[in-house]
Amino acid sequence: MSQLIEKTVLITGAGIGIGRSTAKAFARAGYRVIVTDVLKDAGAALAGEIESEGGAAEFHSLDVTSTDQTNALVATVEDRHGALDCVVANAGIAIKVPLEELTDERWDETFDVDLKGMIRIVRAAAPKMRAAGKGSIVCLSSIMGVAYGWDEHVHYSAAKSGVVGLVRGLAVELAASGVRVNGVAPGYIRTAQALSKENSLGPEGLEAAADFIPMGRVGEPEDIADVILFLASTAARYMTGQVVTVDGGLLVGRY
Numbered sequence: 001m002s003q004l005i006e007k008t009v010l011i012t013g014a015g016i017g018i019g020r021s022t023a024k025a026f027a028r029a030g031y032r033v034i035v036t037d038v039l040k041d042a043g044a045a046l047a048g049e050i051e052s053e054g055g056a057a058e059f060h061s062l063d064v065t066s067t068d069q070t071n072a073l074v075a076t077v078e079d080r081h082g083a084l085d086c087v088v089a090n091a092g093i094a095i096k097v098p099l100e101e102l103t104d105e106r107w108d109e110t111f112d113v114d115l116k117g118m119i120r121i122v123r124a125a126a127p128k129m130r131a132a133g134k135g136s137i138v139c140l141s142s143i144m145g146v147a148y149g150w151d152e153h154v155h156y157s158a159a160k161s162g163v164v165g166l167v168r169g170l171a172v173e174l175a176a177s178g179v180r181v182n183g184v185a186p187g188y189i190r191t192a193q194a195l196s197k198e199n200s201l202g203p204e205g206l207e208a209a210a211d212f213i214p215m216g217r218v219g220e221p222e223d224i225a226d227v228i229l230f231l232a233s234t235a236a237r238y239m240t241g242q243v244v245t246v247d248g249g250l251l252v253g254r255y
């Protein structure tokens with residue numbers, strides 16, 4: 001049975017992984033979900049799945065490296081549904097590049113998605129959220145941005161650290177208008193990104209990581225999605241400018 005939809009969330013990179021689980025969690029919580037991604041088949045299938053489960057969702061193709069596409073999409077969504085209630089800046093890439101191969105182009109490729117891609121979507125959505133006097137923005141950082149250094153991923157670590165500064169600056173600038181901005185720093189989460197042997201831990205490396213995670217298991221995308229949903233909710237109404245680590249105790253347990 002379809003429910004009364006009063007709130008709208010836009011999620012970048014929502015076709016798979018953490019973004020996908022986040023879309024499903026927000027749909028279950030009664031949000032209309034604007035699923036966006038460069039992965040058109042996965043994004044469209046997810047929107048269909050949410051609708052078939054009685055939720056409300058739309059898929060829109062969006063490459064977060066394009067300012068024009070981002071601005072146009074936000075304008076289209078706002079025309080249809082008004083100011084966004086929540087933006088989840090989730091799209092990200094983690095490509096292994098040793099220092100000797102880390103050219104300006106490779107550096108920029110990661111920053112364009114992982115950091116500039118976030119400001120593009122926030123910058124487009126903020127004016128109407130501000131005017132509405134409410135809303136929540138959640139950006140995905142990483143334990144590699146808040147605590148660890150990651151060899152052969154200097155560009156990724158730097159971009160994810162940049163997300164912390166982005167969250168803090170935006171939080172202060174938007175606080176008076178009632179718009180809150182927070183981040184989540186996931187630990188090791190079972191998604192395509194972490195499962196990539198070429199660019200990250202790979203399946204075996206991920207399983208081995210469970211041995212030194214105090215909670216004894218790798219995270220699932222749903223573990224992150226639920227915290228993002230909490231940050232968007234009124235339960236987090238007095239929180240802004242924070243980046244919450246969600247890692248099964250990894251950072252506090254390794255010494």
Ligand SMILES: NC(=O)c1ccc[n+]([C@@H]2O[C@H](COP(=O)([O-])OP(=O)(O)OC[C@H]3O[C@@H](n4cnc5c(N)ncnc54)[C@H](O)[C@@H]3O)[C@@H](O)[C@H]2O)c1
Nearest residue numbers: 013017018063064090091092140142186188189191192193
């Ligand atoms: N999986 C982990 O262990 C982990 C840990 C820390 C942080 N993160 C962060 O969480 C976020 C989600 O990661 P994930 O693990 O679900 O990864 P994933 O690879 O499963 O999903 C990433 C999503 O981003 C999309 N994307 C990539 N480039 C894009 C672009 N230019 N425009 C729009 N969308 C684009 C992809 O199509 C995909 O849907 C990322 O920001 C990632 O860096 C993940």
